[in-house]
Amino acid sequence: MTDAVSGLLELLDVERLEVDLFRGVTPDEEAGRERVYGGQVIAQALASAYRTVGEDRLCHSLHAYFIRPGDPKIPIIYEVDRSRDGGSFTTRRVVAIQHGQQILNMSASFHVHEDGWDHQHDMPEVKQPEELMSRQQLAEQFKDKISDEQLKHWMRPQPFEMKEISGLNPFNPKPKSDVNYVWFRTDGKVEASPAMQHCLVAWASDMNLLGSSLRPHGLHWINKELMTASLDHAIWFHAPVRADEWMLYAMDSPKAGNGRSYNRGLIYTRDGKLVASTVQEGLMRKLKPRKKD
Structure with missing residues (x-):
C-alpha cells in the first residue's frame, strides 16, 4: 500500500486512553487547514465505537451531527457510551471533544449477521474507471490557471483514488444536473478487518x-x-465492503434552500452490489462581499 493509505490506517487506529475513552489525531500536513475534514471525525468516532463492540457485529447504521468545526492542531478525544448490548443489536453513542467542547455527536448501531x-x-450504467482521468491528470490540465501552491495541494498523494x-x-x-457519479478506492491494497474497511469507507463518504x-x-x-460545511451525516452499511476495490458513489441533491442543501448517495461495488447508502445536510451559504475601506 502507499504511504498515504498507511498514514490513513494509522489515523484510524485511535489510541485507547481508558476503557471507553479514545484519542485521535489529525495529520501534520493538515494542520494549516481551517477545520478538520468531517470524514476523518466520523471515521475515528466509528473506529472508537468498534473498539467497544464484539467482533461478531458490524455497523449497519450511524447518524452524526457536526456541532463545531474541529481544530486540526490538537488531538480529538472520543468518549464512547455503551448504550445497549442486546442479543443481536448493539448501540453506541460517541461524543468527540476538543477544547472542552463537543464537536460531534454520533449514534451507531451494530448487528450480528442474519x-x-x-x-x-440496479446500479446506474456509467463509464468505467479506466475510461476516466485521475485527480493528477485533471490537475495537469489546469496547471496554468492555478498557483504553484494550489498545484502542489492537488498533486499531493491521497489515500483514495x-x-x-x-x-x-x-x-x-x-x-x-445534481446527479453526481464518482468512482473511488484506496490507492493500493488494504488487508484490514471488516470493521476497519467500514471506517475507511466512512472516511471517504464525506467527499463529493x-x-x-x-x-x-x-x-x-x-x-x-x-461557504460550505457538513451539518450532519448518516451512513447505512448494507454489507461488508472492500475499500481497496473500485466502488461507484452515485449521488444527487433533491433540494437546496434556506442556506442548506440535502444530499443523498448510494455506494455500489463494481459488480453492482449496493453496499452502503448515505444522506447529508450541508451548509451552502453565500458570503457577503467585504466592505472596502
Whole structure:
C-alpha cells in the first residue's frame, strides 16, 4: 500500500486512553487547514465505537451531527457510551471533544449477521474507471490557471483514488444536473478487518457528497463567494465492503434552500452490489462581499 493509505490506517487506529475513552489525531500536513475534514471525525468516532463492540457485529447504521468545526492542531478525544448490548443489536453513542467542547455527536448501531430476503435497485450504467482521468491528470490540465501552491495541494498523494464521471470545470463551472457519479478506492491494497474497511469507507463518504448540491448552480469549492460545511451525516452499511476495490458513489441533491442543501448517495461495488447508502445536510451559504475601506 502507499504511504498515504498507511498514514490513513494509522489515523484510524485511535489510541485507547481508558476503557471507553479514545484519542485521535489529525495529520501534520493538515494542520494549516481551517477545520478538520468531517470524514476523518466520523471515521475515528466509528473506529472508537468498534473498539467497544464484539467482533461478531458490524455497523449497519450511524447518524452524526457536526456541532463545531474541529481544530486540526490538537488531538480529538472520543468518549464512547455503551448504550445497549442486546442479543443481536448493539448501540453506541460517541461524543468527540476538543477544547472542552463537543464537536460531534454520533449514534451507531451494530448487528450480528442474519439471513433474510434480499432486493436492491440496479446500479446506474456509467463509464468505467479506466475510461476516466485521475485527480493528477485533471490537475495537469489546469496547471496554468492555478498557483504553484494550489498545484502542489492537488498533486499531493491521497489515500483514495477518486475519478469523477462528469465533474465541473473549477475555473469556468456551468450548471449541471445534481446527479453526481464518482468512482473511488484506496490507492493500493488494504488487508484490514471488516470493521476497519467500514471506517475507511466512512472516511471517504464525506467527499463529493455536498458537491452534488453545487452543480445545478454552476458553483465549485474554489468559489470565493461560497461557504460550505457538513451539518450532519448518516451512513447505512448494507454489507461488508472492500475499500481497496473500485466502488461507484452515485449521488444527487433533491433540494437546496434556506442556506442548506440535502444530499443523498448510494455506494455500489463494481459488480453492482449496493453496499452502503448515505444522506447529508450541508451548509451552502453565500458570503457577503467585504466592505472596502
